[in-house]
Amino acid sequence: MPINYEPIDPTTDVATTRTLLHEVIPLTGTIVSGTYGTFPNDDNIKNYSHGMFQSVYDYPYLSSSANHIFDLTAGYDESSPLSSSLNPSLRAKKINMYNQFSQVLLGYTGSTNEVRKFESDLTLDGEGAMKEVVFVNLSRLLTKDEIKKGSVSITLGTASWANPFAGTKVFTDSEASATQGTLNTVGGDYGILSSSAAGVGGVVFYQAGVMVLTSSIWAGTTDFFSQSTGTGSFDQQLVSGSISGSADAFRHRMQNLQFNNTTEINSTVYFCRMPHNKYNYSSNPTYLNSGQVRVKNGNRQNPPISYVTTIGLYNSQNELLAVAKLSEPLRKDPTNELTLRVRLDY
């Protein structure tokens, strides 16, 4: 227990900071298709009996080491031409899925509280609606507090089913940044995923961690999917196939996805000051040898030296609250003064 304490002045010795910690998240297409098992029945892909969405893991999901990385689903708006197709499969589920996402992310509009539609711009004026879409719902484990604006890039294969990456489109949110290029909605900020060659491919919601990709990406792809029943376009898949079938076909065409996430770390920094005439002595039992200060090497004239290893933070009742350890002992003697920054993250 210390004999005396060095008071901390809240006005000069305490500062609060906010740091943004980021992570680079590279997800290559190999792990979502074909690496773990045989496509489409990969061991890291989980389908559910409700058939509403498909979960993708970074390792076979039966292992306790596997992490859930994102969910895939697809849907269309009620006003989409696909909705009035003959013999549509799971029509209600696909419309519900579209509405569910749009309600949560975009909210409602008009006096009758109509559910908004996803748009290919930042205006939400009803123009440029994306009515047939694929949803990539990224895990909170990967997105943390939010996706970093301006860091998203997705590469999708648009060529034939047999060789999908013979032709690719790369969509990025390069127009988005922390200060511009996004629109705030009830579901948080969203930015546009676009390509100079292929135009707008969808939108990304940064706080929600959801990517919405439009069917027009594969507008010229006649064999978007290939199953035992035959091949067909994206729209045909969305009309007559299951949601998990659409997710399978999308995985088959996903070559790369990368983004950076953000975690906000709030910190309090305590500046612990050691004046030249203090903390030059230690109460450690090893500081003395036969009653003499060991570091004086037998010469009383030598100045005292201590090696600082630990800082204790006490409350006003002198109760120890926290201990900060130095990575290596710091030499302290009457000829020097030390100021140590003790940072507390929370």
Next chain:
Amino acid sequence: MSLKKFGHSDVIRNAMRAYPHNTFFIYSSSVYYDHRPIESGSFSDDILSASGGISLFEYNVDKVGTTTFISQSSGDPRNVVDPAGLNPPIVPYVVKGTSKNYLKSTPRTRTLTEGPDRSYQITASGPMQEVFDDYSRVEGGSHLTGSSYVMSASITRELMTTAGNTGSIANVSRPAYRHYYGLRNTLNFYGTRSPHYLVSFSDTETGTWNKDEQDLNLISIPKIFYGSRIKHGSMSLKFYITGTLVGELKDEKYNGELIQVGPVGSVGSGSVAGVALYEEGFAILTGSWDLTSGAAYDFGGGLATGSWKYFAAGANDGNNVSTSASFDVSFKGHTETQVLTMYAHARRGEVNYSNNPTFLEFGQTKTFLSSSKLYIENDNQTIKNTVSSSYSGQTADFERQVYISRVGIYDEDKKLIGIATLSNPILKKEAQDLSFKLKMDI
């Protein structure tokens, strides 16, 4: 929105004490934690890079390759990376600003100056990043990356031959086994528990020893496995030769002495072979009697008869050990978790309305009047009747009812600080009392 205040008996704080059981099995220079196999994946032989232990983050699973930032000189304003390999790892980074925050980077070597007159220089290695070396050198806005979460913990064994030996580094005499020197004071401190802790001791009944002159076998157990301390008396060390138990140590007296308790009648049975430092997470073994009846095995460094100083050979000590020997280390930890329990009550006649838009009939006019000066909501909106009828084609009589799906917790400033979500929404009718028990481990 109305809020409900917790009553004085609705918030309970207590501590939950647990004794997590841990087992390490060491065989053929590999460590197996809790009998788990080392998982291999499509890209890596050990998917968590935590052979025989636990991965701190369990984040980069089965990753291989590198993730590097594309040079800023390429002109791309985005934080794009150049993932090389089929499954490159997730890498953390901070952008250099004014906070002086940075991440510990890859291991490096640097020179430290020490000694009373600062005349000695030694070389230190490890994951360190000096402010002067990296942080101040790079330009503002640069990416300061950290290691890619490959942090793991496992037990380590260290054989210290004549533990008190000194060696010469930079012409200065220094302890050859600094881990032992770091524990000498601690060993003497626990001498009140048992004299077997003491570094030096002499007694006609107990025996005479000086640990400085003995060969010590140090088993180090990281704190992440046991919490605040290892449970006293829970440690068990088993020594097997070709699958047959040749010795077992236990702390039968609960005073830290590791006494050979088995097999019955074995050489050294009843003798103290070492001590356990429960608070610090170490076992120090000194027993040198022959456990293998003269048969010699390779415990690393040549053939030798089995004794406790070779226990756990191959546990992250760099030795290639005979496949005849195997070892088992088991113990219980001691953890205390602070638990906050809150009871949120939904009394009868309360919590019967929802702000969810679907709580009202669809298609109603929401706004009665809206002008530049007035905004009046329609106060004649109809609540949707969600009461299920028992009969087909018949609508049940209206009742006020809601489905509760979440409980929000607010602080004294009415700021939302937590949300408890139910696994399934619960129906609450007007005449019902409901209580939700919320638990949070801190």
